[in-house]
Amino acid sequence: MKRICLIIFLFAITINAQVEYSAETNLALNAPLFYIDFANYKSDSPDKARLDVFVQIPNSSIQFIKKDNSFTGGYNVTLTFYDKDKKTILFERSWKEKIISSDFAQTISRNNFNFSYRTFDLNPGNYTIRCILEDSDSRRAATREYKIGLKKLSDSLALSDLFLITEIIKDPSGDRIVPNISKVVSNKTTDLPFSFEIYSDKDQQVVLEYQIENLKSKITTKYMDPVTVKSGTNQIYHTIENVNFKLGDYILRIVLKDKDWKEIASTEKSFISKIYGFPNSIADLDNAVEQLLYIASPQEISYIKQAQNYDEKLERFLKFWDTKKPNPLLEENPILYEYYRRVEYANKNFKGLNNGWRTDMGLIYITFGPPNNVERHPMEANSIPYEIWEYYDLNRSFIFADPTGFGDYRLVNPDYSRWPGYR
Numbered sequence: 001m002k003r004i005c006l007i008i009f010l011f012a013i014t015i016n017a018q019v020e021y022s023a024e025t026n027l028a029l030n031a032p033l034f035y036i037d038f039a040n041y042k043s044d045s046p047d048k049a050r051l052d053v054f055v056q057i058p059n060s061s062i063q064f065i066k067k068d069n070s071f072t073g074g075y076n077v078t079l080t081f082y083d084k085d086k087k088t089i090l091f092e093r094s095w096k097e098k099i100i101s102s103d104f105a106q107t108i109s110r111n112n113f114n115f116s117y118r119t120f121d122l123n124p125g126n127y128t129i130r131c132i133l134e135d136s137d138s139r140r141a142a143t144r145e146y147k148i149g150l151k152k153l154s155d156s157l158a159l160s161d162l163f164l165i166t167e168i169i170k171d172p173s174g175d176r177i178v179p180n181i182s183k184v185v186s187n188k189t190t191d192l193p194f195s196f197e198i199y200s201d202k203d204q205q206v207v208l209e210y211q212i213e214n215l216k217s218k219i220t221t222k223y224m225d226p227v228t229v230k231s232g233t234n235q236i237y238h239t240i241e242n243v244n245f246k247l248g249d250y251i252l253r254i255v256l257k258d259k260d261w262k263e264i265a266s267t268e269k270s271f272i273s274k275i276y277g278f279p280n281s282i283a284d285l286d287n288a289v290e291q292l293l294y295i296a297s298p299q300e301i302s303y304i305k306q307a308q309n310y311d312e313k314l315e316r317f318l319k320f321w322d323t324k325k326p327n328p329l330l331e332e333n334p335i336l337y338e339y340y341r342r343v344e345y346a347n348k349n350f351k352g353l354n355n356g357w358r359t360d361m362g363l364i365y366i367t368f369g370p371p372n373n374v375e376r377h378p379m380e381a382n383s384i385p386y387e388i389w390e391y392y393d394l395n396r397s398f399i400f401a402d403p404t405g406f407g408d409y410r411l412v413n414p415d416y417s418r419w420p421g422y423r
Helices: 002-016 285-294 298-305 310-322 334-349 360-368
Strands: 035-042 049-058 065-067 070-083 089-101 113-122 125-135 141-150 157-159 163-169 176-179 184-186 192-200 204-214 219-229 232-240 248-257 263-274 373-377 386-391 396-401
Touching: 035 141, 035 192, 049 070, 049 125, 049 141, 070 113, 089 113, 157 248, 157 263, 163 263, 192 204, 192 248, 204 232, 219 232, 285 298, 285 310, 285 334, 285 360, 298 310, 334 360, 360 396
Parallel strands: 184 263
Antiparallel strands: 035 049, 049 113, 065 070, 070 089, 070 125, 125 141, 157 192, 163 176, 163 192, 192 232, 204 219, 204 248, 248 263, 373 386, 386 396
8 A cells, every 4th residue: 555655646746847848738838817806895785795806817818810900809707606615616607808909919918908897795704716717719728716705894994905006097087997906016116006995984084004015025114194084985096106116025004093093904915016028927036137047148147146236236137138139129028038937837847956947857948948749757667767858950859867756857968068058
C-alpha cells in the first residue's frame, strides 16, 4: 500500500513540471482574461442582502468576427451560487453580452473593456460563487470561484462595501461611472476615486476615516473626513488625491465613526499598483529587474540596480524596455508582454529549489518560448524521470533529468557555446 501511494505522489509531482508546447492545445493558457468584483449593499427587500456583481473583460480576450464594415464579438457569463461548503447548488444565472466595433485596433486592445453587471437579493450568509466566462465564437472558457459573505445592513447606521472607480464622466443626463473592476491603478495616476453607501435612520454627523496601506512597506496613510448624512441611503463618491503609488499591493480601508468618534463599521478593498503599459504580473520592481536575467546583459541589470532611489530605478527599467520595442511609435510593447508571460508561466509550472523562472526549465522556456515537441519519460524502468524538449527551427534539443524524483528537473550537459539568446 505504501508503494502505491508513493508512485501516485511522484506521478503527481512529475505532472506539475509539464510544459505547454506548440503541438498541443492548452485550454487553461488560452482561457480569456477577465476581472470580477462583488459588493454587498442594503436590500430593499426585508431580511435580505443585496449583492452586486461586476464583470470586466478586455477586448483583447474576445475573438471578433468581421462582418460588413464592423467587428462583432461576444461572451457568455454563468454564475452558479452554492452554499458555503459547496455541497448544494442554490441557483444559477446566465446571460450573454455582444460587442460591436468599427475600429479593428479596439478589438485587440488591452485598454478597451466591456462591462457587465447583475444584482441579486439574497439571504444573509456565506456563499461559494463560481463564474464561467466563455467566448461566444472560439468557445474558450475561464472559470473562477469565490467565497462571499453577505451581511444584512442596519437601518440605524451602516456601511456598504466599496468599489473602485476608473473615471466619472460628466454628462447632461447625469454622471456616468466607469468602475475599476480589475482593482489596478498605475504609476501615472495620483488619484484614487471610489464609491460606497452609508445607511442612516436620521440626519446626523459622522466621521469617515480613509486608510491606504502599502502591504510591502507596512505604511498606512490616513485621511479624516467629517460629513453629514441624511436619513436613508447616502451615495458617497470620494477621491483621495496626491497619492504616491509605488509598485505593489495595497488595501483601501474605510472606517465609519459616529459623532463621538466611536467606530461603527468598516470595509476594505485590496488593489494593486502597476507600471502603466506593463503586465499586472509585475508586482515588485526589484523582482522584475532580477527577472531580466535572460534578456538583458549583466551590465544593463547592474546599471538599473545602481539607481539611487525607487523613481530612478523605475525610470531606468522603463528606458530599458523602450529599447526593446519593435515599433517605437506604438505604446504597447509585445516583446515585454511575451517575456513576462513566460516568466509568469515558468513560476506557475516549473518547481524546484528555486522560483520557477530560475529553474533550468524556466531558463529554456523563457529564452526560447514553448518547444515544438516534448517527450516525457516520467516512470521508465531503470531510469530517472526525464524530458526532451525539441526546437525544430533552432535544430536543438534540450534534455532535463530529475535525479531526486521531486520535480527538480536539471538541464543535462548544457552547451552555452551555441546559445542564440532570447527570441
